[in-house]
Amino acid sequence: xxxxxxxxxxxxxxxxxxxxxxxxxxxxxxxxxxxxxxxxxxxxxxxxxxxxxxxxxxxxxxxxxxxxxxxxxxxxxxxxxxxxxxxxxxxxxxxxxxxxx
Numbered sequence: 001x002x003x004x005x006x007x008x009x010x011x012x013x014x015x016x017x018x019x020x021x022x023x024x025x026x027x028x029x030x031x032x033x034x035x036x037x038x039x040x041x042x043x044x045x046x047x048x049x050x051x052x053x054x055x056x057x058x059x060x061x062x063x064x065x066x067x068x069x070x071x072x073x074x075x076x077x078x079x080x081x082x083x084x085x086x087x088x089x090x091x092x093x094x095x096x097x098x099x100x101x
Contacts, residue, residue: 008080008087019091026094034079035086035094039101041072050074053100054093061096063089 011019019035020026026035041047047069058064066077078094080087 008083008089010080010083011086011088011091015091016086019086019094023094023098025098029077029079033085034077035090036075036077037094037097039074039076039097041074044071047072047074050097050100054097057096057100058093061089061092063093065093065097 016028020028023035026037028034029036039047039050041050051067051069051074054065063080066079068075076097078090079085080089083089
């Protein structure tokens, strides 16, 4: 039996603008296809613990962030490749990341 996988729908401009108003720490990437944020923590252990919490959520959500970590900094880019831009999956991931702080 094959399970159909639905293609995520891109956010409308109004939905994207509402998301950015709700999460002011996130910025729209220059091309408009992703949101980005840099998180800063007290040290590497705090940054790593945050990444672990996000990784567990990402596995359950089957939606994985693009990220980069150096010491106490975690740079995140969220986009949905299947939607060719932002989708509700990115909005949920960004909200989850904020909750993990």
